[in-house]
Amino acid sequence: MSVTGAEGLRPDPFIEFTNDRHAAELLRLNLRGIANQHPTDSMGRLIREVLSGGRGIRDLQRDPEFMDLMCEGVEVYRDYMTTLSPEERADLLARAHELVADDE
Template sequence: MTDASDGLEDFTGDERSAQVLRNSLRVLAQQAAGTTLGDEVQDVLAGRRHIRELANNEEFAQLTTDGMHAFEENWAQLSPAEREQQLREGEAYLAGDE
């Protein structure tokens, strides 16, 4: 199945964001290989399952919650100048200018 048929571009709203999400899901699928979560992520990447269905997986929900908490903690420790730099770098990355 092609990347376009996995529904991630519809979910994210643009091709670059879909590719970033797709790459992250591929890493997660490798890390969780052989588990229910890994199988479900593979199904998303293959277009057999919508990404929204991952919200029903407790392990995925915990991973995303933990990740957001870590992000919040790290973000809070940055200076305003560092935050601005991170925003610029993120925007450039999403624009494909990295």
């Protein structure tokens, strides 16, 4: 999928990466949040460079510090999911499906 960015001159790299406009915006939002949590370190600088278009998204995948942080986040999510009852997990999944359906 090659969708032009807001400036209309070049493809939006986030949409090209995710193949979905909504997923691209969620990725941007999450990266902004991580960058805000790391205002002065190298990871924050790298993320800001990606967000500004100075670096590619795949540069994040090649960064060991960023990937370590992502793995930690997945573990936190997994741990959280184990605290939910089957009903709570089903409700969470249903709400996620509703959000996706609303954006389509």
